[in-house]
Amino acid sequence: MVVVAAAGLLVSMGFGVVALRTVAATDQSRSDQTTLLGTEASAQNARDLTEIPSAFLDFGDDTRGRDQQGTLIAYDWTNREGVLVSSSPGSSKVEWPESRTVKSSAPFRIRVGPSEPPLLLELRFFRGGVDANGVPVRAPEYLACLETPDRKTAPCTWSEQDGSTIQVFARLPAYDEPMAMILVAQWHPQPAQTRYGSPPTPPPMVSWGFLVDPG
Amino acid sequence: MEARKAFVLVLTILTIIAGTTMPAASSGGERASRVDAVEAPATATLRSMSGTRVAASLLEPLVFQYGCYGQTDRPHLSSHVPGTVNVVARTVCPGESVYVQTSLYRDRWYGPQFLDSGSNSGFGSTSTNAAWNCSGSGTYTYRAYSYHEATVSGWAYTSNSARLTC
Numbered sequence: 001m002v003v004v005a006a007a008g009l010l011v012s013m014g015f016g017v018v019a020l021r022t023v024a025a026t027d028q029s030r031s032d033q034t035t036l037l038g039t040e041a042s043a044q045n046a047r048d049l050t051e052i053p054s055a056f057l058d059f060g061d062d063t064r065g066r067d068q069q070g071t072l073i074a075y076d077w078t079n080r081e082g083v084l085v086s087s088s089p090g091s092s093k094v095e096w097p098e099s100r101t102v103k104s105s106a107p108f109r110i111r112v113g114p115s116e117p118p119l120l121l122e123l124r125f126f127r128g129g130v131d132a133n134g135v136p137v138r139a140p141e142y143l144a145c146l147e148t149p150d151r152k153t154a155p156c157t158w159s160e161q162d163g164s165t166i167q168v169f170a171r172l173p174a175y176d177e178p179m180a181m182i183l184v185a186q187w188h189p190q191p192a193q194t195r196y197g198s199p200p201t202p203p204p205m206v207s208w209g210f211l212v213d214p215g
Numbered sequence: 216m217e218a219r220k221a222f223v224l225v226l227t228i229l230t231i232i233a234g235t236t237m238p239a240a241s242s243g244g245e246r247a248s249r250v251d252a253v254e255a256p257a258t259a260t261l262r263s264m265s266g267t268r269v270a271a272s273l274l275e276p277l278v279f280q281y282g283c284y285g286q287t288d289r290p291h292l293s294s295h296v297p298g299t300v301n302v303v304a305r306t307v308c309p310g311e312s313v314y315v316q317t318s319l320y321r322d323r324w325y326g327p328q329f330l331d332s333g334s335n336s337g338f339g340s341t342s343t344n345a346a347w348n349c350s351g352s353g354t355y356t357y358r359a360y361s362y363h364e365a366t367v368s369g370w371a372y373t374s375n376s377a378r379l380t381c
Binding site (some may be wrong): 061072074076081086088119124127135136139141182184186188203205206207209 | 274318320323324325326327332345360362372
């Protein structure tokens with residue numbers, strides 16, 4: 001396997017290295033835009049978005065069927081063809097799902113899939129919810145998630161289920177006003193997609209938004 | 216002949232010592248590697264290149280060449296170009312063709328914001344940088360992720376971060 005990979009590298013070295021600097025971005029240049037890099041960018045758009053994993057929030061068996069699907073807040077995603085699709089909040093309103101009434105400190109689960117195991121999973125809680133533009137009104141409280149099947153190990157844990165779904169377990173903080181929550185996931189680029197001669201692309205990243213209120 | 220045996224013995228001992236001093240991220244199994252990746256090392260020994268999935272590759276035995284490593288420096292304010300945050304990453308592997316790619320991010324409320332990336336290749340060692348004009352943008356946490364590869368010895372990921380006021 002190593003010999004094959006090394007041979008592939010030696011062949012691909014002939015194509016040289018191309019540095020893509022056009023994605024260097026400010027908030028303005030990325031505002032409300034889906035930035036595509038690659039040779040078949042626009043035609044790939046619809047399929048690219050379907051490849052981005054979805055995230056569903058639920059609060060246990062008694063609320064099954066009432067899962068809240070997280071809205072895509074931001075993403076850098078490279079599809080199978082190597083085309084990069086990026087989006088981040090800009091000047092227009094950020095879309096959030098319809099708020100759900102959930103008691104304070106309730107345990108919850110977020111299912112992400114289909115997905116390879118991520119290398120970073122992080123929850124961000126924004127007390128006070130979001131403003132009229134959909135932007136959180138306060139700074140977040142961060143909660144890093146650790147990979148372990150034992151939910152008692154850490155305040156936020158995750159594990160792989162069925163080889164294609166990631167389950168994240170955590171508990172809402174105590175709260176008495178609307179609260180926004182974001183799950184941030186980041187993956188390393190696949191080794192097969194990172195080769196001599198390949199332009200550098202950002203590691204895949206997706207963040208999903210959820211809204212809850214204490215009622 | 217005796218001198219050659221002695222040389223081989225010394226080389227073997229050095230290899231064993233190198234193996235026992237490897238970073239945890241490179242010596243553990245799948246879970247250890249993923250947990251470490253949350254705070255990926257700034258320096259890492261290169262891994263075997265076999266496998267197509269990151270997760271699968273991390274489970275396989277490591278094949279590395281003594282002296283081969285990847286490294287991401289801490290993002291910093293450039294002294295050469297004021298108002299610019301800059302990060303440098305390198306891949307070192309004597310006697311092999313090497314490649315490095317780094318991506319610079321700024322942490323925002325919605326997650327990491329991609330700013331810039333750079334890549335380079337060479338023989339024996341190579342380095343690259345990613346930079347972004349940050350003047351007047353305030354205080355943020357900047358993080359860089361790098362991918363390192365050598366033709367025979369394998370690959371590694373590293374990262375580093377710093378909170379900077381620009």
